[in-house]
Amino acid sequence: MLTFTLRRLLLAIPTLLLISLVIFFLVDLAPGSPASEIPLTVPAEVRVKILEAMGVNQPVYVRYALWLKQFFYVEPLTGIDAIFGSHYAEGMQRIISYQTRSPVFDVIVQRLPQTLTVIGTAYLVGILIAVPIGIYSAYRQYSIFDQLGTLLAMIGFSVPTFFSGTLFIIIFAVGFGWFPTKYDTTLNVTDWETFWQQVRQMTLPVMTLGLANAAAISRYMRSSMLENMGQDYVRTARAKGMSERTVVLKHVLRNSMIPVVTVIALGIPSIFGGAIITENLFGVSGIGSALIGAIHANDLPMVQTLAFIFAILIVLFNLIADVLYGLLDPRIRYD
Template sequence: MCVMVCRPSVPVHTTTDRSVATLFAYVTRRVLISVPLLVIAMYLVHVGVSATVDPRSDFYLCLPRCQEGFDSITETYALDTNIFLRPFTYFADLFSGDGLGFSSSVGEPVGEVMRTRGWNTAMVAIPAFLLGAVLSLLLSVYSARRQYSVGDYFFTGLSFIGFAMPSFVLALIIQVIFGVKLEEWFGIKPFNTGRKTGENFWELLRDITLPAVSLAILGIAADSRFGRSSMLETLNQDYIRTARAKGLTERTVVWKHALRNGLIPLVTLWALGFSALLSGSVVTESIFSWPGIGQTFLRALGDSDLDLLMAIVMFTGVLTVIFNLIADVLYGVLDPRIRLG
């Protein structure tokens, strides 16, 4: 006589609620860890910048005639206090509601500078990221499926060249070829023409094309190499062989079964790469005269603009923390075996 033992079923909503609670706890824990790390990083950067730049440098040559301006800047940045205590004055002003301060290099409030320059950078970073992510994914799958073919060797060689080439060299080559030699053919400007962003869509599109393509190529060169290796490893897994043995088409095996696990290493690269793009590219923006965060950072550094430098560092740190967190969450979505504990 057989006795059937029935196990009580677990309600679906209970499992879902448990997963949501685990995800919420993980995100909360990561944020609580990231905030003090970000504050420590800002403190160290403030000390480092204070040790190397002096906002009063322009006043030394005219002393004592400009003593009043010299004393005003000294009081504003607490330059008469110990260098290791100055960051606390900055944090006190920041959290007391006084804002991010005033940019001496741009002549505007730091918050307004970050808003306008951040939007300019995003207009280049978003298309550069989307173009780079799509093409690197397609090249990764192509090279993995056709390993050691002529096409694989060709794209592998191009990726090695792009990966090894400095960003300023690539930007200059693209600028000369498409912006100067072939400008009449493509109608693309070699550098920003000085118009206000958003004034004319088609003119804006021509302004951002070359810097966006330059940044996208750098991303494709690196991401396609890692993506190819990850896809090759995934395509040799046992469950892929089982899927092929069941008679599934190669398209279904690759795009439905292999791609999900093959994407995991690329998620980290995409997250870090996108946060870096949004933080601004100093070299690319400077070469193409694009008024983004990268070019603004270089200007603030040269003019000893401490408030603007700290705002850019804080902006970069926050983006890095956020996109690292997004990458960790996506790991669990792409691979259910990864648990956010």
């Protein structure tokens, strides 16, 4: 397993370099430029200085190298100039967002807690709901519970999040007044009162995304359980006198989780990417809304950086899913 993991990590390096090239040049060569955002009333010499400060006048390969270098940036320690020279800090300057005039990674770090809190909770709630529903629906196939679960899953599949989120706002926020319509990003949890305020404002976005996530995962869980419950090893376990609980939860569930792990693992990067539509609908100041704002403002460094971070997470969680295969199924050996 260790050899396989190291081999995959080494293979990920050229893969991510190729992905970074594609992302950088696709965004950089897209129509529109930072110069179009500068007002026409700005004098030509000032316009040139602005573009120089933004670094867009440099050759494209230089801009790619500087953009890629920001992922290896380390904040200089106190006295670092005296040890390595002042050129060290100058050579490790970070990429600046065109929109906020702040380092791109600083903006991402500021918005990451909101995304992890709301979107991460929604994904976790979706998993905790979907797995038991999928297991019981498969065990009680064609029962009323199974048919109801299928109906809810079809609703979650077919109804887009912008519609279900708007519907929840109209019913539960405007109609009943139970929850706020917008997410307050300035709220700090310091006591039980602010904690319940946080829970109330998280409820609607968590419901919106949890329904969509649970619909997909529950169907995969049900299908995988049904496939394994008809296998010979299940009949053998029952013939040996094992209890139905042991057969289902110990033998069938473990093998059924193998394909479901892929769905869950590959869905985790969406937590960091944020549910873009849901974040904008409820006013969550997360990474998803930052991406939308960067696209509207033609903030190329922010768009490129976020897209590459999503690619890194997808490659990473692909590896994690493969490793979990070996832990769930002892028949799988990578070495």
